[in-house]
Amino acid sequence: MSDKAVAERQEPTPSVGDGGPDMIQLLTPEGQRVSHPDYDKYVENLTADDLRSFYRDLVLIRRLDAEGYALQRQGELGLWPSLLGQEAAQVGSGRALRPHDFVFPTYREHGVGFVRGMDPQSSLQLFRGVSQGGWDPKENNFHLYTIVIGAQALHATGYAMGVKMDGNVGTGDPERDTAVICYFGDGASSQGDVSEAFVYAASFDAPVVFFCQNNQWAISEPVTKQTRIPLFQRARGFGFPGLRVDGNDILATYAVTKHCLDMARSGNGPVLVEAYTYRMGAHTTADDPTKYRISAEVEQWKFRDPILRLKSYLAHEGMADESFFKAVDEEADGFAAELRAGCLSLETMPGHTMWDHAYAEDHPVMEAERAAFLAYQASFEEAN
Amino acid sequence: MATTKMTLAKSLTSGMRKAMERDPKVVLIGEDIGKLGGVFRITEGLQKDFGEDRVIDSPLAESGIVGTALGMALRGYRPVCEIQFDGFVYPAFDQIVSQVAKMHARGLGAVRVPMVIRIPFGGGIGSPEHHSESPEAYFAHTAGLRTVACSNPEDAHWMIQQAIECDDPVIFFEPKRRYHDKGEYDVDAAAAPRGLFEANVVRAGTDVTVVGYGPVVKTMLEAAAAAETEGTSLEVIDLRSLSPLPIDVITASVRKTGRLVCVQEASSFLGMSSEISAQVTEQCFYDLEAPVIRVAGANIPYPPSRMEDNFLPDLDRILDGVDRALAY
Numbered sequence: 001m002s003d004k005a006v007a008e009r010q011e012p013t014p015s016v017g018d019g020g021p022d023m024i025q026l027l028t029p030e031g032q033r034v035s036h037p038d039y040d041k042y043v044e045n046l047t048a049d050d051l052r053s054f055y056r057d058l059v060l061i062r063r064l065d066a067e068g069y070a071l072q073r074q075g076e077l078g079l080w081p082s083l084l085g086q087e088a089a090q091v092g093s094g095r096a097l098r099p100h101d102f103v104f105p106t107y108r109e110h111g112v113g114f115v116r117g118m119d120p121q122s123s124l125q126l127f128r129g130v131s132q133g134g135w136d137p138k139e140n141n142f143h144l145y146t147i148v149i150g151a152q153a154l155h156a157t158g159y160a161m162g163v164k165m166d167g168n169v170g171t172g173d174p175e176r177d178t179a180v181i182c183y184f185g186d187g188a189s190s191q192g193d194v195s196e197a198f199v200y201a202a203s204f205d206a207p208v209v210f211f212c213q214n215n216q217w218a219i220s221e222p223v224t225k226q227t228r229i230p231l232f233q234r235a236r237g238f239g240f241p242g243l244r245v246d247g248n249d250i251l252a253t254y255a256v257t258k259h260c261l262d263m264a265r266s267g268n269g270p271v272l273v274e275a276y277t278y279r280m281g282a283h284t285t286a287d288d289p290t291k292y293r294i295s296a297e298v299e300q301w302k303f304r305d306p307i308l309r310l311k312s313y314l315a316h317e318g319m320a321d322e323s324f325f326k327a328v329d330e331e332a333d334g335f336a337a338e339l340r341a342g343c344l345s346l347e348t349m350p351g352h353t354m355w356d357h358a359y360a361e362d363h364p365v366m367e368a369e370r371a372a373f374l375a376y377q378a379s380f381e382e383a384n
Numbered sequence: 385m386a387t388t389k390m391t392l393a394k395s396l397t398s399g400m401r402k403a404m405e406r407d408p409k410v411v412l413i414g415e416d417i418g419k420l421g422g423v424f425r426i427t428e429g430l431q432k433d434f435g436e437d438r439v440i441d442s443p444l445a446e447s448g449i450v451g452t453a454l455g456m457a458l459r460g461y462r463p464v465c466e467i468q469f470d471g472f473v474y475p476a477f478d479q480i481v482s483q484v485a486k487m488h489a490r491g492l493g494a495v496r497v498p499m500v501i502r503i504p505f506g507g508g509i510g511s512p513e514h515h516s517e518s519p520e521a522y523f524a525h526t527a528g529l530r531t532v533a534c535s536n537p538e539d540a541h542w543m544i545q546q547a548i549e550c551d552d553p554v555i556f557f558e559p560k561r562r563y564h565d566k567g568e569y570d571v572d573a574a575a576a577p578r579g580l581f582e583a584n585v586v587r588a589g590t591d592v593t594v595v596g597y598g599p600v601v602k603t604m605l606e607a608a609a610a611a612e613t614e615g616t617s618l619e620v621i622d623l624r625s626l627s628p629l630p631i632d633v634i635t636a637s638v639r640k641t642g643r644l645v646c647v648q649e650a651s652s653f654l655g656m657s658s659e660i661s662a663q664v665t666e667q668c669f670y671d672l673e674a675p676v677i678r679v680a681g682a683n684i685p686y687p688p689s690r691m692e693d694n695f696l697p698d699l700d701r702i703l704d705g706v707d708r709a710l711a712y
Contacts, residue, residue: 132490134492136491136494137494138494144487144491153451154448154451154455155451155455155458158452158453158454158455158456158457159455159456159458162456163459165437165456192447193448193479196443196448197448197451199443200448200452357492357493358488358527358528359528360488360493361552363628365629
C-alpha cells in the first residue's frame with residue numbers, strides 16, 4: 001500500500017471533529033458571523049424578520065421533537081425518531097426551497113416537513129400507528145416518509161428525471177425551473193440504492209440535491225464504519241460536486257442549499273451536500289446510546305448547538321431581544337399543547353378500512369376479504 | 385377484419401407502440417432497450433421513433449431501474465421497466481415489494497404509481513444460470529402488486545396495453561421461450577378480447593381440468609391434443625392473471641370435471657399451484673373426484689441447461705399428471 005493510500009485510510013471523520021477546513025460556515029459556534037466569498041451573497045438579503053422566523057422554526061421543531069419523545073414515553077406513540085441537534089440542517093435546507101421544489105424525506109425530517117407547511121400531526125399519526133403516513137405529497141410537495149434506508153434516493157432521482165423530461169430545468173424562469181431535494185443520513189450513504197441514485201442522477205443530469213445529514217451515528221455505528229473519506233468527497237467519484245456545510249449553522253446550511261438548488265435547477269445536474277451535524281439524542285426511542293458512545297462527545301457537541309448559535313447572533317446584532325425570545329418560547333408552549341391534544345385525538349380507523357387502499361383499482365380479493373371480515377364481526381353482534 | 389401474423393415478441397412491441405402513441409406519459413426504461421432494442425428486441429425501433437427521453441437506456445442497476453421508475457410515476461409518468469432476465473430482478477426486489485407495492489397504501493390512496501415491470505421468464509432456451517427462472521410467486525405473494533403472464537401473441541399485444549393503462553403496478557411476465565411463436569389476429573381491433581385479470585378457457589373439455597400460465601400453456605394444449613387421441617378430454621385454462629387469481633374460472637371448470645392438474649415451471653413448493661390447490665380444495669371439496677395434482681419444476685436451483693429437460697414440465701409429465709388424477 002502506498003503512503004498516500006495509508007494516509008487516506010487514516011483520515012476518518014472523527015465524530016468530535018470540527019468538520020475540517022472544507023466545511024462551509026457563516027456562523028461560528030459562538031454566533032459570530034464569518035464571511036465566505038462564495039456564500040455570503042445567499043444570506044445578504046435575509047432581513048431581521050427572516051432571521052427571527054428562522055429562530056422561531058428552530059425552537060418550534062425542537063419542541064415538536066421533545067413532545068414526540070415525551071408522547072412515546074407516555075405510551076401515546078409507538079416510536080419516535082428524534083431530530084435533536086439537527087434543527088439547523090433541516091430548517092436551513094427546508095427554507096432554501098421554493099414551493100414547487102419537491103422533497104423526499106427519511107423518517108426523521110419532521111423539521112423540513114414543518115417548514116414546508118405540513119401539519120405536525122402528520123408525523124405523529126405515523127408513529128402513533130394510525131396510518132403509514134397517509135398524507136398527500138402533492139399538497140406541500142413533501143413526499144411520504146421512507147423507512148427503508150436510502151430507498152427514497154432513487155425515487156428522488158426518478159422524480160428529478162421526470163422534472164427534466166417535463167422541460168422544467170434550465171429555462172431561466174424561476175417559476176418553472178424545479179429542483180428535487182433528497183434527504184438521507186450517513187448510514188444511508190452505504191446503501192446500494194444511494195450509490196445507484198448517484199449513478200442515475202449523474203448519467204441523466206437529474207436536478208436533484210442529495211442532502212446528507214451526517215449526524216455521526218447510524219444507530220450504534222460511528223460514521224467511520226460507513227466511510228474512509230469525508231462523505232462529501234464521495235460525489236467526486238460519481239462525477240458531480242460535493243460540499244460540506246456546518247449543519248449546525250443555519251445560515252450556512254441555508255446558503256449552501258440555495259446555491260445547490262440553483263445549480264440543479266439550472267441544468268447542471270446533481271449535487272451532494274454533507275451537512276455536518278450531530279444526533280444529540282438516541283437513534284429512536286428504542287435505542288440506548290449510553291451503550292456505545294461516551295457522554296464527553298455529546299457534551300462537546302452541546303457547544304455547537306444550532307439554536308444557541310443563532311440566538312447569540314440575533315442578540316449580539318440587536319435583531320432580537322429577550323422579549324422576542326420569551327414570546328417564541330411562549331408560542332412553543334402553546335404549540336406543544338396543541339400537538340399533545342392533537343395527538344391524543346387522532347382516531348384509529350375501523351378495521352375494515354385496512355383493505356381500502358392496497359390497490360387503486362377494484363380488486364376482488366380486497367372486496368372478498370373485507371366482506372368476510374365484516375361478516376365475522378357482525379357474527380358477534382348477532383350472538384349478543 | 386384484417387388479421388396479421390405476428391410473433392409474441394413483435395406483438396409486445398406493437399402493443400407498447402400503441403400505448404406510447406396514445407399517452408405521451410408512457411416511457412420505457414431498461415438496460416439496452418434503446419439502439420439495441422433490448423436483448424430480445426422487444427423495444428426494437430421504439431427509441432428511434434419516440435426519442436431517448438421516452439425509451440431510456442438505463443445504467444446497469446436493476447434497483448435503479450425500478451426505483452427511478454417509481455419516482456417518474458410520482459411525477460406523473462407511466463413507466464414500463466424492462467428487466468433483462470428473470471434472475472436479474474432480485475436486485476430490484478426491495479424497491480418492488482417495499483416501495484412500489486406499498487406506496488398507494490402508505491398514502492391512503494393519495495399516491496398512484498401506475499407502472500409496469502416486464503420480466504422475461506421461464507427456461508428451455510439453453511442459457512446459463514439466472515436466465516431461466518420463474519420468480520412469479522414472490523410477486524404474486526405481495527399485496528399491492530398485480531401479476532400477470534401472457535402465453536400467446538394476441539394476448540401479449542393486448543395485455544401489455546392493459547397493464548400500462550392500469551393504475552396499479554403490474555408485474556408482467558413474458559414467456560421467453562415463446563417469443564418467436566407466431567399468432568394471427570387483428571392488431572387494430574377496437575377492444576381487447578378480455579380483461580387483463582381474466583382467465584381464458586383455451587380448450588373446452590370434460591374429464592380433467594388443466595390450468596397453467598405463460599410458457600406451459602402451449603404444452604398443455606399439446607397434451608390435450610395427445611390425450612384426445614387416447615379418449616381423454618382435457619379442459620385447458622390459461623390463467624393469465626396470477627394476482628388477482630381468477631379462481632372462479634377454475635372452480636367452475638373443476639365443478640364440471642372433478643379433477644384438476646396445475647402446471648408451472650416454477651418449483652412446486654409454495655408456488656401458484658399450491659395456492660390454486662388450496663383454494664380449489666376449500667371451494668370444491670365435494671366436487672373433487674381426486675386430489676389436486678401439481679406438475680411443476682423440481683425444488684432445486686435451476687439446473688444446467690443440458691439437464692433442464694428433466695426439470696421442465698413437458699407433454700409427458702402433464703399426461704402423467706392427468707393419469708394420476710384419473711386413477712382415483
